[in-house]
Amino acid sequence: MERFYPDELIEEIRIRNDIISVVGEYIQLKRKGKGYFGLCPFHNEKTPSFYVDPVKQLYYCFGCGNGGSVIQFVMGVENLDYVETIKLLADKAGVLLPEGKDDEYKEVARKKKEIIKINVEAARFFYEQIEDEKNNNAKEYLASRGIKRNTVRKFGIGYSLKEWDALYKHLKAKGYDDDILLESGLVLENKKGGYYDRFRGRIIFPIFDLRGNVLGFGGRVLDNSEPKYMNSPETIVYNKRKHLYGLNFAKDSSHKRIIVVEGYMDVISLFQFGIINTVASLGTALTQSQGRLLKKYTEEIIISFDADTAGKAATIRGLDMLDDIGCNVKVLEMPDGKDPDEFVKKNGADAFNNLIKKSLSLVEYKIKDLKSGINTNTTEGKIIFLNKTADILSKMENDIEREMYIKKIAKEYEISQESIYAEVLKRIKPKKGFKAVVTNIDSKTILKRDKSKDKYHRAVNYERILLSLISIDNSLYNLVKDKLSLESFEDEDNKKIAKAVFERLDNKKGLVPAELINLADNKNSNIFTRLLQEECNFEDNKKAILDIIKKMELFKLEKREREILNAISNSKNKTAEEMKSMKLELQQILYKKKSI
Numbered sequence: 389m390e391r392f393y394p395d396e397l398i399e400e401i402r403i404r405n406d407i408i409s410v411v412g413e414y415i416q417l418k419r420k421g422k423g424y425f426g427l428c429p430f431h432n433e434k435t436p437s438f439y440v441d442p443v444k445q446l447y448y449c450f451g452c453g454n455g456g457s458v459i460q461f462v463m464g465v466e467n468l469d470y471v472e473t474i475k476l477l478a479d480k481a482g483v484l485l486p487e488g489k490d491d492e493y494k495e496v497a498r499k500k501k502e503i504i505k506i507n508v509e510a511a512r513f514f515y516e517q518i519e520d521e522k523n524n525n526a527k528e529y530l531a532s533r534g535i536k537r538n539t540v541r542k543f544g545i546g547y548s549l550k551e552w553d554a555l556y557k558h559l560k561a562k563g564y565d566d567d568i569l570l571e572s573g574l575v576l577e578n579k580k581g582g583y584y585d586r587f588r589g590r591i592i593f594p595i596f597d598l599r600g601n602v603l604g605f606g607g608r609v610l611d612n613s614e615p616k617y618m619n620s621p622e623t624i625v626y627n628k629r630k631h632l633y634g635l636n637f638a639k640d641s642s643h644k645r646i647i648v649v650e651g652y653m654d655v656i657s658l659f660q661f662g663i664i665n666t667v668a669s670l671g672t673a674l675t676q677s678q679g680r681l682l683k684k685y686t687e688e689i690i691i692s693f694d695a696d697t698a699g700k701a702a703t704i705r706g707l708d709m710l711d712d713i714g715c716n717v718k719v720l721e722m723p724d725g726k727d728p729d730e731f732v733k734k735n736g737a738d739a740f741n742n743l744i745k746k747s748l749s750l751v752e753y754k755i756k757d758l759k760s761g762i763n764t765n766t767t768e769g770k771i772i773f774l775n776k777t778a779d780i781l782s783k784m785e786n787d788i789e790r791e792m793y794i795k796k797i798a799k800e801y802e803i804s805q806e807s808i809y810a811e812v813l814k815r816i817k818p819k820k821g822f823k824a825v826v827t828n829i830d831s832k833t834i835l836k837r838d839k840s841k842d843k844y845h846r847a848v849n850y851e852r853i854l855l856s857l858i859s860i861d862n863s864l865y866n867l868v869k870d871k872l873s874l875e876s877f878e879d880e881d882n883k884k885i886a887k888a889v890f891e892r893l894d895n896k897k898g899l900v901p902a903e904l905i906n907l908a909d910n911k912n913s914n915i916f917t918r919l920l921q922e923e924c925n926f927e928d929n930k931k932a933i934l935d936i937i938k939k940m941e942l943f944k945l946e947k948r949e950r951e952i953l954n955a956i957s958n959s960k961n962k963t964a965e966e967m968k969s970m971k972l973e974l975q976q977i978l979y980k981k982k983s984i
Contacts, residue, residue: 393474393485395888398459399903400598401474403680404481404630407445407458407902414465422712422785429465430454441921443714444860445680445902448921455917457902460910482627484601496624499571503625506564506572507594507602513558514546514592514605523547526591529610533653534733539660544594548587548607555585573604573621587618593652595626595670596636603631606652606670617651619671628670630677634659635685641665645688647720647744648674648706649728654692657729661737666728674706676713683715684898687863690747692720692728700757707750718747751793754780770801778808782815844878847943849919851882852912854936855889856919857929859904864933865893871937876944881912938984945977945984952977 408424411417417424417440428438428449437451448455454464463473478485484500517523518530518540526547530540539545548555556575560566566583569575575583590607597603604620620626634655638646643665649655651668658666665686669678674691682689689710693703703719710717720743722731732740748756758776763769777797784790794812798805854872858864869890877883885907892899901920905913926932952974956967 398906401477401481401483402458402902403684404483404677405458405477406676407440408442410458411440411447411461428452444920446917446920448917453914456913457905459906460913482624500625502568503572503623504601506559509562510555510574511544511594511602513555514548515544517547517549525610529591535656536660539656543656546592548590548592550589552584556583571623573623595633597631598636600636628672629675631670632667632678632681633670634667638665638667639685645690646682646686647690647692649692654728657732661732663737674709676709679710679713679715684900688716690718690720690744692722711750717750719753720744720747751780778811778815782812843943848879850936850939851877851879852916852919853923854933855885855904856916856924857933858889859899859901860924861929862893862899864929867933876940942981942984945981949977
C-alpha cells in the first residue's frame, strides 16, 4: 500500500477513530460478550456474521472474509481510495494533515496550521511573563508549590497578565487577524465589538500533543478565587476528550505502566520526583479515545482519583471502560484524602512508589468499595454483599483469577466455595456467536491444521500468525528477535511487514493489532484479520510462538535439505570436494532437525 503520510500520523488518526463508533454510523451493532455483531455491509445476509472487536479495534465478517481496521472499513463501505479515507478520518478526529488538493480542505488545513502557530506564539508570550521581574507574584506562587526552574522550562509553564488584552495586543502585533484569534479560543469578543484575553492573572500550562504541537492551555489562579481552573475551549485543533496532559513525556519513559491523575500539578510534582510516567485527564472523565491512547503506550494503567463519592463513581466508570477495551487497569488509593501532589512532597518518591505497588485490581477495588457501603456484620448485610460480589465475579473473563477471589472471599466470610461458585455460575450466560470467536484453540491444533496445503503455504501462514501474536503481545518479540531474522520469512509481503514491525519494536514504539493490519495491503489485511480473530486464541501465546519459530526453522532446514539432495542427484559436474561439503552440510541439517 502506497504511503502518503507518516506511519505515526496514520496511527494517530486510527486511534482517534473508535471502530465501534465509526462502524455504528453505517450498520446497527448489538453487543454479544466482549464484541459486537451486525449485518455485513459488504455482502447480502440475513443472519449477522459481521463481528467488531473493540479491544483489537478490528472488524471481520465470518461470511465473506472481509476484515481490517477502521481504515479498511471506511475504504470499503465508502468506496474510497486510501488517501481519501485517511483525509475523511482525519477530519472526523480533528487531526491536522499535510495540505490536500481541494480548496475546502486546504482552507481547514491552513486554519489548523495557523492556530497551532498562534498557540506556540501565545505559549512563548506566557513563558516570557514568568521570566519578567514585574511578575514576581507568579514566580513566588510556583516556588511556594515547589516547582523548580528547570521544570517550568520543561513543561513550558507561563503566566497570563492581569491586563484585559495583553495577549490580544501581542498577537495582533504579530499580524494575526481577529477572526482566527477568536477561532483559537485565546481571545473573546465583548458586547461592544472589542476583544479581550480568555486567560488573565493565571499560571498557564500549555497542552501538547504527542508530536509536540501546542493544542491549548490550562490556567490556574494564584489565589483561592473561582473558577480555580480554566481551560481552552474545543477548537479545530483541540479536543479535551482525545488528549492527555503529560503523555508526550510519559510515553517515552521506560516504565511498563502509566499513572493517571487528575491535575496538572500532580503530573508536574511527580515528574520532579522522578515519577515521569504520569498523565492527567483534561478536566473530564476518562474517555475511550484516551483509553486507546494509553493502551498503545503502556502495559498497565493505574488510576489515582479523588476518594470522595463522586470520585469513586468516576474511577469505576473509567476502570470499566478501560477494561472493556482490553487494558490492564488498577486503582491507586491515596491515604487521608490527599492528592498525589501533596503526598509526594510530604513523603517522597519511595513512599509514592510503595502506594503504586499496593494498587488494587478492578475486581479488588469494586469489592472493597461494595463492602464499604454494606454492614457485613449482619446476616442480611452479608447476603447482600455476597450476592453483589457474585455479580462482579460473574463478569470476569479469567477463570483462574475468579477462583482466587472466590477462595479468598469464602475464607474471609466462612462461606463454602461451592455456594459462591453456584451463585456465580447462575449469573454467567452461555456465550453465543461464532465458535471461532469464543473458543480457545490449543497451539498444537493450529500448527497441525490444513495438512492438505503444501509446506510453503503453511510456512507463510506460520509467519502471519507469528506477526499477529507479536502485535497482540509485544513482549513476545523478545523471544523472536534472537531466533529469527528477516531472512527467515519466505513470503516477500510478510518480510516487508516483519521489517516494519521489528523496526518499530526495536525503537520502543509499540504495536497493536490494528497497526499490523494497516501495514498490509488489502488482500493480506483480510488474512491477518481472520488470523487475529479466529486463530490467535491460544491458551499460552509464549508456547505458541516458540512452536511457530521451530516450524519456521524446520521449514528452512527442509528447504535447504531438498536443494542439497537435488544437487547431489544431479552431481555430474560436481567435484569430490563439493560433494563432500554438501554431504557434511546435509548431516548438519539432519542433526539440527533432530535437535528441534
